[in-house]
Each structure stands twice: as structure tokens, then as C-alpha cells.
Amino acid sequence: MNKEQQENKEPAFKSGFAAIAGAPNVGKSTLLNRLVGEKISITSAKPQTTRNRIAGIAHGEGYQIVFLDTPGVHRSERIFNQKIVDVAMSAIEEADLVLVIADSSRPDSASESLIVEKLQTRTGIPAILALNKIDLVEKPKLLELIDRWSKTYEFAEIVPVSAKEGIQLPELLEAMARLLPEGPPYYPEDALTDMPERFIVAEMIREKVFEHTGREIPYSTAVTIEDFLEDPERGRVSIHAAIHVERNSQKGIIIGRQGQMLKEIGTEARKDIEGLLGTPVFLKLFVRVEKNWSKNPKAIRKLGY
Ligand SMILES: Nc1nc2c(ncn2[C@@H]2O[C@H](COP(=O)(O)OP(=O)(O)OP(=O)(O)O)[C@@H](O)[C@H]2O)c(=O)[nH]1
Ligand SMILES: [Mg+2]
Structure with missing residues (x-):
């Protein structure tokens, strides 16, 4: 291929599965709905709202990201809770990329360490951290959080966002698309979810x-x-x-x-x-x-x- 041909070559299409993981109530489903542009996953002010793995598909210029919304990771003695936490953990296992979400206004160190431990079992998997709900925190606190989190895991990027106010969501999508493997789209252009x-x-x-x-x-x-x-x-x-x-x-x-x-x-x-x-x-x-x-x-x- 000569130089001219190389310059004209379209960048390869990128696609993959991105598991969304986080403590309960951090805004995973709210963020999924915003990124997909349609309400496909229910949300509430109470923790442990999501119970299933719900795929939401984001279609972009040159990429398709299949987000997997999951139940909030937490420790519990109840068998039902353990079952839904397993759903989240298995989504991390099958993903090409993990989007960890944390509530920047309310850290939950117990859940956070469970997620980081799980990430460490998947050597080499790229992960992005979205610090959500930045509409609720002051900048110095945010900087402190970024510093703390960057010591826990080698995230490819840390992106402060607000799912509710729609702050920095295009930046988050771009950062994710960069990390996706090359490959054809998994779903047709008009598909938004895999759930009936x-x-x-x-x-x-x-x-x-x-x-x-x-x-x-x-x-x-x-x-x-x-x-x-x-x-x-x-x-x-x-x-x-x-x-x-x-x-x-x-x-x-x-x-x-x-x-x-x-x-x-x-x-x-x-x-x-x-x-x-x-x-x-x-x-x-x-x-x-x-x-x-x-x-x-x-x-x-x-x-x-
Ligand atoms: N202020 C603020 N609130 C948010 C933001 N994102 C989500 N929330 C609120 O946080 C609460 C929890 O949101 P969900 O999307 O249900 O959280 P989740 O992480 O999916 O929760 P589980 O399914 O229970 O694990 C809801 O009341 C949302 O409106 C944000 O960026 N800013
Ligand atoms: Mg949810």
C-alpha cells in the first residue's frame, strides 16, 4: 500500500461489550439510558433496583458499544442478593471493556474493593472509571477522589460525569470507543437493547x-x-x-x-x-x-x- 492509499483508508470499525459495574445506586442505569438515548433500564432513588444484565446499544460514528447494565455490587447474606451480584460479576467476565461507575458524592469502599478485586482477575482488560454525580460535589473533592482511585487500579481513563445533567457524556463515549477492539457491529443499526x-x-x-x-x-x-x-x-x-x-x-x-x-x-x-x-x-x-x-x-x- 502506498502512502496515499494509506491516508485514504477508513479507520476500522470498532465494536464490543462494555460491562457497567459499580456499587448500588451510583447511577449505572441512569447513565446507560443517557448513553443509549432511550429508557431501557429502570432507575430509582433506592439501592438494588437493577436485578438483571440488560444490554443497551450505543451507535456511534465508526463504533458500536454494547453496554451491559448490571446489579450493584455489594456484600449480602441474602441468597437473592448474592444471585444478583453474581450477574454483575459474570458480566465483567464476558466483557471486552469495563466501565466502573462510582458516586463521587458518596464513596462506598466495600463495594469498590470487590469490583477492583474482580478486575484484577481479568489481566489486561481495559477499564474506564466514570466518577458520576459531579453535579453534587466541589472540585477539590473530585480531585481528591481521582487521586485516590488512580492508586487502586490502572484505569485507562478517569472521566468525571453527571448522568443526570448530561455532563461529559460524549467524552466518555469517545474514550470507550478508543479502547474497543476492531470488529463488525453485533446488532443492527436500529437495535437499542437485547431485552424483549x-x-x-x-x-x-x-x-x-x-x-x-x-x-x-x-x-x-x-x-x-x-x-x-x-x-x-x-x-x-x-x-x-x-x-x-x-x-x-x-x-x-x-x-x-x-x-x-x-x-x-x-x-x-x-x-x-x-x-x-x-x-x-x-x-x-x-x-x-x-x-x-x-x-x-x-x-x-x-x-x-
Ligand atoms: N445528582 C445526581 N443524581 C444522579 C446522577 N445519576 C443518577 N442519579 C440518581 O441516583 C439514583 C440511582 O440511580 P440508578 O441509575 O437507579 O442507579 P444504579 O447504579 O443503576 O442503581 P442499582 O440498579 O440499584 O445498582 C437515582 O435517584 C438517580 O436519579 C447524577 O449524575 N447526579
Ligand atoms: Mg440500576
């Missing part, structure tokens, strides 16, 4: 349960889709979903006085689902007791985890 619509619908309902209930209830809840029927005659989709709880008392709380709580959860979820599907939706919710499901591996599997 039914899954996202169930998650949207679970998000409203997280928002409306307190104490242990969000952690005792799972949602399954029982029926998902297109109804062209009425021009809508008809969805029946079950909210599973662990005890009778929790069932009463979710239903609420005269069914008020369940009605609010349903109305808010329906609006989000209509946005997702782009069609009117009839949503019917019912609440079921699946006694202590989160302590029973078989029941955990049955509910989709």
Missing part, C-alpha cells in the same frame, strides 16, 4: 412499586407478565401482570386502601408502557403472595432471575 418488550414492561411496573413503597417491600417484589395481547379491534395492547410479594401483609399494602395504591402504580406504569410501545395500553395488575420467594432458589428462578 415484555421484560421492559414488567420492569416499568416494578419501578413504580419501588417509587411508591418503602421499607422491605421493594425488595420483596417481583413482576411477571401473564398476558400480552395485541387487540387490533380496539387499537390497543392488553397486558395482564402479576406483582408477587412475600407475605399477606405486603399484599395489603400494595393494594392500598380501597385499591388506591395499586391504581396509582397501574396508572403511572401504563403511561410509561404506552411511551415504550407507542400504542394505547390496557393494563390489569393483580397481586399474588409467593411465600418467601426471595429465600427459595426455585421460586427465584420461576420469577425470572
